[in-house]
Amino acid sequence: xxxxxxxxxxxxxxxxxxxxxxxxxxxxxxxxxxxxxxxxxxxxxxxxxxxxxxxxxxxxxxxxxxxx
Numbered sequence: 840x841x842x843x844x845x846x847x848x849x850x851x852x853x854x855x856x857x858x859x860x861x862x863x864x865x866x867x868x869x870x871x872x873x874x875x876x877x878x879x880x881x882x883x884x885x886x887x888x889x890x891x892x893x894x895x896x897x898x899x900x901x902x903x904x905x906x907x
Contacts, residue, residue, distance in 0.1 A: 845891050850899055850906060857892045860885055 840856075848856065864885050870876040898904040 840888060840891075842891055845888075845895055846904070848895075850896065853892055853896050853899075857889065857896070860889045860892065864889065 845853070845856075864882070867876065867882050867885060871879065871882065876882075895904065899906065
């Protein structure tokens with residue numbers, strides 16, 4: 840998901856998306872530890888998307904970004 844798409848989501852949608860990403864990251868780590876991971880670059884992509892979602896949520900908390 841691109842940053843523009845993330846910025847268009849509401850706070851509730853961002854929180855749900857963050858939960859999904861954290862769950863996916865946990866599954867990827869388990870697959871990696873058991874050597875069943877097909878695409879190791881997916882860990883990097885998910886980690887960066889988690890950071891992007893947390894950044895936008897933090898912007899809402901600081902008042903930098905207003906809910907539409």
